[in-house]
Amino acid sequence: MLQKKICLLGAFSVGKTSLVQRFVESMFSDKYLTTVGVKVDKKVLSVDDQDIKLMIWDLEGEDDYCKINSSFLRGAAGYILVADGMRPQTLVTALAIHESSQALLGQIPAIVAMNKADLRASWRVSEADLQAAEAILPVLYTSAKSGNNVDVLFSNLAQSMLQAK
Amino acid sequence: MLTCCSAIWRSPCCRPNDVEGDDGDGSAKVKPEMSVIDAFYAELQYAVFSVLCEGESQVFTCLVSPPAWFQQFAPAIALGGTGNPADDLPYLDNFLIDAATFWQSQAVGKLASGPWVERDAEGGEWPLEAIALNVQGEWLLQITHLGDDFNRQRRQRQTARENLLTQEQLELEVLSRTRQIKLREAEIALRLVTAACFRDEETGSHIRRIGLYAAEMGRALGWSQARIDDIRLAAPMHDLGKIGISDKILLKPDKLTPSEFEIMKRHAEIGAEMLGDSGISMLDCAADIAGCHHEKWNGEGYPRGLKGLDIPETARVVAIIDVYDALSHKRVYKKSFSEQETLGLMDEMAGEHLDPNLYQVFLSIIEEVRVIRARNPD
Numbered sequence A: 001m002l003q004k005k006i007c008l009l010g011a012f013s014v015g016k017t018s019l020v021q022r023f024v025e026s027m028f029s030d031k032y033l034t035t036v037g038v039k040v041d042k043k044v045l046s047v048d049d050q051d052i053k054l055m056i057w058d059l060e061g062e063d064d065y066c067k068i069n070s071s072f073l074r075g076a077a078g079y080i081l082v083a084d085g086m087r088p089q090t091l092v093t094a095l096a097i098h099e100s101s102q103a104l105l106g107q108i109p110a111i112v113a114m115n116k117a118d119l120r121a122s123w124r125v126s127e128a129d130l131q132a133a134e135a136i137l138p139v140l141y142t143s144a145k146s147g148n149n150v151d152v153l154f155s156n157l158a159q160s161m162l163q164a165k
Numbered sequence B: 001m002l003t004c005c006s007a008i009w010r011s012p013c014c015r016p017n018d019v020e021g022d023d024g025d026g027s028a029k030v031k032p033e034m035s036v037i038d039a040f041y042a043e044l045q046y047a048v049f050s051v052l053c054e055g056e057s058q059v060f061t062c063l064v065s066p067p068a069w070f071q072q073f074a075p076a077i078a079l080g081g082t083g084n085p086a087d088d089l090p091y092l093d094n095f096l097i098d099a100a101t102f103w104q105s106q107a108v109g110k111l112a113s114g115p116w117v118e119r120d121a122e123g124g125e126w127p128l129e130a131i132a133l134n135v136q137g138e139w140l141l142q143i144t145h146l147g148d149d150f151n152r153q154r155r156q157r158q159t160a161r162e163n164l165l166t167q168e169q170l171e172l173e174v175l176s177r178t179r180q181i182k183l184r185e186a187e188i189a190l191r192l193v194t195a196a197c198f199r200d201e202e203t204g205s206h207i208r209r210i211g212l213y214a215a216e217m218g219r220a221l222g223w224s225q226a227r228i229d230d231i232r233l234a235a236p237m238h239d240l241g242k243i244g245i246s247d248k249i250l251l252k253p254d255k256l257t258p259s260e261f262e263i264m265k266r267h268a269e270i271g272a273e274m275l276g277d278s279g280i281s282m283l284d285c286a287a288d289i290a291g292c293h294h295e296k297w298n299g300e301g302y303p304r305g306l307k308g309l310d311i312p313e314t315a316r317v318v319a320i321i322d323v324y325d326a327l328s329h330k331r332v333y334k335k336s337f338s339e340q341e342t343l344g345l346m347d348e349m350a351g352e353h354l355d356p357n358l359y360q361v362f363l364s365i366i367e368e369v370r371v372i373r374a375r376n377p378d
Helices: A016-025 A088-105 A117-122 A127-136 A150-164 B036-044 B068-073 B090-105 B147-197 B204-220 B225-237 B240-244 B258-275 B281-292 B313-328 B339-349 B356-364 B366-375
Strands: A002-010 A038-047 A050-059 A076-084 A110-115 A139-141 B046-054 B057-062 B109-112 B116-119 B125-135 B138-145
Touching (some): A002 A150, A016 A050, A016 A076, A016 A110, A038 B090, A076 A088, A088 A127, A127 A139, A139 A150, B036 B046, B046 B090, B125 B147, B147 B225, B204 B313, B204 B356, B204 B366, B240 B258, B313 B339, B313 B356, B339 B356, B356 B366
Parallel strands (some): A110 A139
Antiparallel strands (some): B116 B125
């Protein structure tokens, strides 16, 4: 079976682990439990009649003291940049990570997940910033809480990876 | 509200008696044939391998009796047996690339992978770390269950990140409140200026242009965004003091007599008095401008006869753009001049009436000034 490594990247507390948990286990917890290091999960997905095993690397989020260990990105066929619509700076962080990841991995498929879409009415990220991000990368509005667009997020990335191979 | 919850990962001692060789405390059962040193290693919760390079591939030989937690991921690997632990722990695949470089370098010491969390078939989480060592020329790989160390590390980071989140939320709140205050300031400024406009011939377009020209000058001068915002709102209030001048003089269509002009000149002081001493940066800026926009670079202006750099920079900026706007637009008492004529007159004023250095800055942004003018006609 075709196997692909993907990474979830972004600032801390944007919901990377929650997105993986929703995708892999169809579960969601409101409790914030920070990730330390890396969590590796697996899920088989069927895309265009082809089974693909995703090795999902959920990386510890960036903060003032902790930057992404670039060796974790080695071998990735695609990545998801997660940002929190309530925290505008997390979109800036996501796009900065995209730049450094591109420098390391080249042009591989990537998607921005604007997470916490269930709280969209209270978002603080501006429309202008969202449009600027959409000009750079595909953007999906996700909610790990409601499950909205979570499966679409992973299958769109898988599809892009298959097309890119 | 964020809550710090207890760890959900597996500790080496929390496994039920469902793993072969597990005697209930998570460690491998001490078999009768096991040496004391093997039993000791089994208690340490380490899986240790020697590594040999065979061509492109590496052969891993298990040197200690694997602890129970390891056996459930790699049940086929036993003491003295061979097998690549990365086949069962995919994270290791990545680390072994760095480890190979480390082993081949023959560097003394160790290389740690950093923590990672492995999930078992039941969804339990196991915090692990791999360490590559060079010991007496032997290549060793140690895989450790981090247990409570991980728990402590996670608690520390959790607390630090919750603090960062609180700080971030507070900063966003301050930013949002500041924006609201700025909007209110802008609204009050607009209403003040509108009130003044009712009393003389100044148009809304003139007010907008003066603010936009001033902001453009601020940008060209490298001012902070806060200062640029201040002058954009403050510059249109330069003639606010005219509120205090009687209609008889303010609206007189003929030339003012010398005594009437003396009264008219008082609008600068009146404006400065109306806007001053508020402790609000935008209004302080407006007070400087209102009080000093008729001062001249050569000291022959009014009301105080200030000279050169003694005149506040904001007022020197507004003096230039006010002259430009007045000359280039039609007024009841004069026709409008072409841009060429306007700049010709202003060239003569530079160094006398106007700050010659700031005038050069104004000339450098003339393209932007034209765009503002075109977009805001009378």
